[in-house]
Amino acid sequence: MIFSYHLNEINDASDFILNNIKSKTVLFDGDLGSGKTTLIKNISIKIGSKDNVSSPTFPIVNVYESNNEKIYHADLYRIDNILDLNEIGFFEIISEKKWIFVEWPKKIIEYIEYPYSHIKIKIDDSLKRTLEIKNYEI
Numbered sequence: 057m058i059f060s061y062h063l064n065e066i067n068d069a070s071d072f073i074l075n076n077i078k079s080k081t082v083l084f085d086g087d088l089g090s091g092k093t094t095l096i097k098n099i100s101i102k103i104g105s106k107d108n109v110s111s112p113t114f115p116i117v118n119v120y121e122s123n124n125e126k127i128y129h130a131d132l133y134r135i136d137n138i139l140d141l142n143e144i145g146f147f148e149i150i151s152e153k154k155w156i157f158v159e160w161p162k163k164i165i166e167y168i169e170y171p172y173s174h175i176k177i178k179i180d181d182s183l184k185r186t187l188e189i190k191n192y193e194i
Contacts, residue, residue: 060186063091069123069187072096077173078191080148081159086177091185093131095177096157100127103155111159116144135163170194 097109098146104122
């Protein structure tokens with residue numbers, strides 16, 4: 057599934073994602089500045105978070121509250137070793153089947169069990185993006 061949008065249409069892009077993903081485990085790929093965190097922030101608000109959603113580049117995982125449910129947001133850009141993720145309980149978080157949004161998932165994608173949704177964001181120009189959703193089910 058492919059969807060193109062201008063940056064001022066972030067709500068439409070978030071709705072498209074929420075209407076087309078098949079899992080609460082959502083992996084986001086895209087170049088720096090493609091809008092991964094911005095989409096995750098908007099989606100988190102749509103599913104009920106009132107927390108300040110920001111990039112978890114340095115803590116690796118942020119946790120937000122949403123309607124009595126946790127939302128996890130991971131940024132694996134700085135991860136060099138999978139063992140680092142074990143130390144913070146990353147794979148335990150994924151196994152909970154709660155909302156988890158993962159930026160830069162290439163290093164761990166082979167360890168993620170189905171189901172999950174994988175979103176690739178392409179920068180078309182400074183104001184336009186195209187995203188592609190692929191769902192991987194059991």
